[in-house]
Amino acid sequence: MATVPAKIALVTGGSRGLGRDMSIRLAEKGINVILTYHSKKEEAAEVVVILEGNGVKAAALQFDAGDIKSFDGFFAELGKTLKSTFNADKFDFLVNNAGVALYAPFQETTEEQFDMIMDIHYKGVFFITQKSLALLNDGGGIVNISSGLARFSQPGSSAYGSAKAAIETLTRYLAKELGARQIRANVVAPGAIETDFGGGRVRDNAEINKMVAGITALGRVGKPDDIGGVVAFLCTDDAKWVNAQRIEVSGGMAL
Numbered sequence: 001m002a003t004v005p006a007k008i009a010l011v012t013g014g015s016r017g018l019g020r021d022m023s024i025r026l027a028e029k030g031i032n033v034i035l036t037y038h039s040k041k042e043e044a045a046e047v048v049v050i051l052e053g054n055g056v057k058a059a060a061l062q063f064d065a066g067d068i069k070s071f072d073g074f075f076a077e078l079g080k081t082l083k084s085t086f087n088a089d090k091f092d093f094l095v096n097n098a099g100v101a102l103y104a105p106f107q108e109t110t111e112e113q114f115d116m117i118m119d120i121h122y123k124g125v126f127f128i129t130q131k132s133l134a135l136l137n138d139g140g141g142i143v144n145i146s147s148g149l150a151r152f153s154q155p156g157s158s159a160y161g162s163a164k165a166a167i168e169t170l171t172r173y174l175a176k177e178l179g180a181r182q183i184r185a186n187v188v189a190p191g192a193i194e195t196d197f198g199g200g201r202v203r204d205n206a207e208i209n210k211m212v213a214g215i216t217a218l219g220r221v222g223k224p225d226d227i228g229g230v231v232a233f234l235c236t237d238d239a240k241w242v243n244a245q246r247i248e249v250s251g252g253m254a255l
Contacts, residue, residue, distance in 0.1 A: 008091040013098030015044035021228035036063035065098040066119040121163035146189040175244035191250025217252025
């Protein structure tokens, strides 16, 4: 009987925080991983070692999620890496996770800040997904990372929350338009998580940590390993009939 090749996932922003845990959880399910990093090459290399220790193939590529003009060069490198490391021409799952934080009151948000958030969290996701289609296997999947801030409002997150809301709408369009190729598209929306995102404010600021725990039904702040398993699940056959869904993983925040 012929051996079925292992699936391959591309995880943007996979070198740290939530993306790191997503990559590890995907590997635990036997899925090969290509992760991207922006500037932390050493951290990305460490994650590759962890993934390979889980028995899968892995690689790390530099990627700037907000520099749309660089995407063609990135995909050229991706194509080479697929062949050299995975003996493959295509991959199966795209996890759009890369991102940055912005905390600025609406009335003080500058055009430059707005453009940065939209380029990374919406425009970049739109076009990396579009450019991925030529390399994405039929029957594969797309997981877009949103935020609880697309459902509830916290002062200072108007640009970020709006971009994530746009991603959630885009995901439904992807599910509709890519359905003929049996490509599923879903959203995972984390609540507040203890990572270095946004300078580690949820993790390191005791007042914010207490506030978040107080408005979360399960009574604590989220951790990276609360999220990765849900993303990994969506990249398995167990989720083959889950499509165009928004799954909030927040412990019941701001109910």
